Amino acid sequence: MTSKEKSWKEASLAGVCWKSSMTYLTGDWKTFKPVRDVTKCTKCLLCTLFCPDAAIHWDPKKGDIEFDLNYCKGCGICANECPTKAIVMKIE
Amino acid sequence: MKSVVKQEIHGLNGDEAVALAVKQSDVDVVAAYPITPQTIIVEKLSEYVANGEIETEYVCTESEHSAMAACLAASATGARVFTATASAGLALMHEMLFVTSGCRAPVVMAVANRALSAPLNIHGDHSDAMAERDSGWIQIYAENAQEVYDSMLQAFRIAEHLDVQLPVMVGLDGFTLSHTLENMHILPDAAVRKFVGVRQFPVVLTHEGKSVPYRLDPENPMTMGPVALPNYYFEFKRQQEEAMKNALEVIQQVHDEYAQMGDRHYGDGLLDPYMLDDAEIAVVCVGSTAGTVKTVVDGLRAEGVKAGLLRIRTYRPFPDEGIAKALEKVKAVAVMDRSMSFGGNGGAVFHEVRHTLYDATNRPYIVNYIYGLGGRDTSPSQIRKIYEDLQKILQVKRVEDHVRYVGLRE
Numbered sequence: 001m002t003s004k005e006k007s008w009k010e011a012s013l014a015g016v017c018w019k020s021s022m023t024y025l026t027g028d029w030k031t032f033k034p035v036r037d038v039t040k041c042t043k044c045l046l047c048t049l050f051c052p053d054a055a056i057h058w059d060p061k062k063g064d065i066e067f068d069l070n071y072c073k074g075c076g077i078c079a080n081e082c083p084t085k086a087i088v089m090k091i092e
Numbered sequence: 093m094k095s096v097v098k099q100e101i102h103g104l105n106g107d108e109a110v111a112l113a114v115k116q117s118d119v120d121v122v123a124a125y126p127i128t129p130q131t132i133i134v135e136k137l138s139e140y141v142a143n144g145e146i147e148t149e150y151v152c153t154e155s156e157h158s159a160m161a162a163c164l165a166a167s168a169t170g171a172r173v174f175t176a177t178a179s180a181g182l183a184l185m186h187e188m189l190f191v192t193s194g195c196r197a198p199v200v201m202a203v204a205n206r207a208l209s210a211p212l213n214i215h216g217d218h219s220d221a222m223a224e225r226d227s228g229w230i231q232i233y234a235e236n237a238q239e240v241y242d243s244m245l246q247a248f249r250i251a252e253h254l255d256v257q258l259p260v261m262v263g264l265d266g267f268t269l270s271h272t273l274e275n276m277h278i279l280p281d282a283a284v285r286k287f288v289g290v291r292q293f294p295v296v297l298t299h300e301g302k303s304v305p306y307r308l309d310p311e312n313p314m315t316m317g318p319v320a321l322p323n324y325y326f327e328f329k330r331q332q333e334e335a336m337k338n339a340l341e342v343i344q345q346v347h348d349e350y351a352q353m354g355d356r357h358y359g360d361g362l363l364d365p366y367m368l369d370d371a372e373i374a375v376v377c378v379g380s381t382a383g384t385v386k387t388v389v390d391g392l393r394a395e396g397v398k399a400g401l402l403r404i405r406t407y408r409p410f411p412d413e414g415i416a417k418a419l420e421k422v423k424a425v426a427v428m429d430r431s432m433s434f435g436g437n438g439g440a441v442f443h444e445v446r447h448t449l450y451d452a453t454n455r456p457y458i459v460n461y462i463y464g465l466g467g468r469d470t471s472p473s474q475i476r477k478i479y480e481d482l483q484k485i486l487q488v489k490r491v492e493d494h495v496r497y498v499g500l501r502e
Contacts (some may be wrong), residue, residue, distance in 0.1 A: 008327035008334075013257070013296050013306055014196040015328050017315035020299040 030074025111136030193228025198251030215467020216266030371400025
């Protein structure tokens with residue numbers, strides 16, 4: 001626990017969230033991160049559909065997918081579902 | 093300055109008294125499931141709703157777990173909420189009781205105290221509510237139907253007080269209070285409305301940076317009841333303990349204010365002593381049995397015995413300082429428990445009274461009597477025997493067996 005965390009007197013009543021969930025980076029829970037081999041990836045986008053945290057986005061400008069590691073919890077579903085085995089999970 | 097309002101006398105049982113108090117208290121939502129000996133409460137309330145006598149939303153749920161879940165949700169929107177249950181119904185609510193208190197929802201509930209199965213038993217004892225003493229709910233136990241009515245009206249004020257914001261359980265002994273007709277004084281509707289007022293809300297800071305009332309409102313969204321992991325859960329539990337401490341003061345204030353208006357008081361609202369000032373021997377009890385004990389005390393006093401009674405009206409928060417003070421001159425104390433803590437060497441009330449007296453300068457002799465389980469009758473002669481036992485303890489200057497049973501066939 002760090003010193004910036006609130007005391008029981010400072011914390012909100014019954015835990016009403018004083019911060020937006022957007023600022024809570026759940027990506028720091030992960031042990032494994034997805035690593036993609038671009039030569040195998042066919043951009044089928046199955047990974048973007050299966051990701052339970054919506055942490056894989058299609059970037060139309062780049063014409064490619066993008067992993068948002070701030071929110072990826074490292075579950076490995078993308079690697080499991082990838083039909084070409086282009087994604088592997090590596091320890092952080 | 094007393095300004096006692098004119099009151100009518102009605103013949104009501106404890107359950108009907110609860111329903112009437114709810115009817116008069118501008119309750120927005122009732123979500124409940126019927127169970128003996130509470131059933132009359134919800135029957136009366138559904139009659140009031142069906143007849144258009146109240147504008148309360150009555151939600152029929154399929155279980156008590158759902159009833160409490162619905163109460164919590166309704167309370168979160170800012171509604172004033174009531175429910176009633178007993179025995180197995182309260183046990184089924186167990187999980188939701190903690191969620192409700194943890195969310196600081198000021199729900200008020202009447203519990204027609206009844207035994208828990210098995211064996212199946214529908215009669216009065218305190219097994220149901222005592223098992224929920226650590227659920228974060230304020231617990232008030234009444235002695236008679238009049239006090240049930242009065243306590244219900246006070247309960248909304250206590251629960252909704254900004255320094256408290258906790259749910260309140262009002263206990264009425266099954267059948268002895270729930271089903272027994274009593275002549276009682278009823279306040280006019282207008283006086284009750286004025287007393288209970290409208291629900292107050294503490295201000296909370298939301299994730300949008302707004303300071304708004306603590307209730308669900310689409311204009312001012314907030315996250316209620318979130319996950320709190322090891323780095324925060326503990327802090328929120330400590331807040332609940334502080335609210336309980338605040339409630340000790342608030343219960344007395346609300347009780348005093350009510351006494352000013354209605355001319356009825358029950359000790360200081362926390363503890364209700366009887367002939368205790370110069371007592372050498374005393375009984376401590378909870379609930380309707382206090383009425384029988386008072387009769388016995390009157391008889392003993394007529395014989396010159398310095399006997400007294402301390403009734404614990406508010407069991408949560410536990411008024412330990414008041415108990416220590418009330419019993420400081422008493423030489424021998426008998427604590428009566430109407431439930432068991434199996435394997436705990438005595439009942440819950442005994443444990444806590446004895447724990448309170450640990451720091452006393454002059455610790456009295458103390459003994460526990462388990463009584464009245466499953467509606468077993470407790471007679472004046474049995475209570476008189478308890479006082480005689482206390483006299484014997486003072487003679488022999490020791491307590492042979494700390495846990496004893498009243499009216500049990502040996």
